[in-house]
Amino acid sequence: MAGIMSHTGDMFLPFAIIVGGLGGFVGDQIYFYIGRYNKSYIHNKIRSQRTKFAFAHILLKKYGWPIIFVQRYMYGLRTVIPMAIGLTKYSARQFAIINFISAILWACITIIPAYFYGDELLNLIKWIKSHWYLAIPLISFIVITVIYNLNKFEKKLIEKRLNRRNPL
Numbered sequence: 001m002a003g004i005m006s007h008t009g010d011m012f013l014p015f016a017i018i019v020g021g022l023g024g025f026v027g028d029q030i031y032f033y034i035g036r037y038n039k040s041y042i043h044n045k046i047r048s049q050r051t052k053f054a055f056a057h058i059l060l061k062k063y064g065w066p067i068i069f070v071q072r073y074m075y076g077l078r079t080v081i082p083m084a085i086g087l088t089k090y091s092a093r094q095f096a097i098i099n100f101i102s103a104i105l106w107a108c109i110t111i112i113p114a115y116f117y118g119d120e121l122l123n124l125i126k127w128i129k130s131h132w133y134l135a136i137p138l139i140s141f142i143v144i145t146v147i148y149n150l151n152k153f154e155k156k157l158i159e160k161r162l163n164r165r166n167p168l
Helices: 002-008 013-037 039-045 047-063 066-073 080-087 092-116 118-130 132-165
Strands: none
Touching: 002 013, 002 092, 002 118, 013 039, 013 066, 013 080, 013 092, 039 047, 039 080, 047 066, 047 080, 047 132, 066 080, 066 092, 080 092, 092 118, 118 132
16 A cells, blocks of 8 residues: 555655554564563463464574564464564564564565556556456455465475474
8 A cells, every 4th residue: 555655646655664664663573572571471372373383483493583584474473473582582682673674674575566566556456446246256266275375385384394303
């Protein structure tokens, strides 16, 4: 939205990037500090997410700081990874620095293409409005397919990790 609004002149592009980046940064910082200062709450209330927390810890141990940089692009782990990192003794300062750089870069990656392709996106929105009966099933199919494949990929990664631990 910010990229399209910048394209139409309703918003100043650098302002949109800064606001978007700061919003992503603040959100992840909140999740990090929830993990840091509410460990018992997380352990008691988020039982259904234990697999994702374990996976986040594995990713952090295996890849280190780059996982902080990439976490905002990882489906299903976007909120879990900052909380999982908060549960560890990882430096809050180092997390904040990497998170800030990542948030600004994420804002650029998502807003700038929408700025440059604003006319095409607006035409697509017009087409969707006039052909909603085709767009709804098509968009639903795409979203369901993406979610299904990402869940399948996540399960394969977890199985692969578990099989390495228990080679039977």
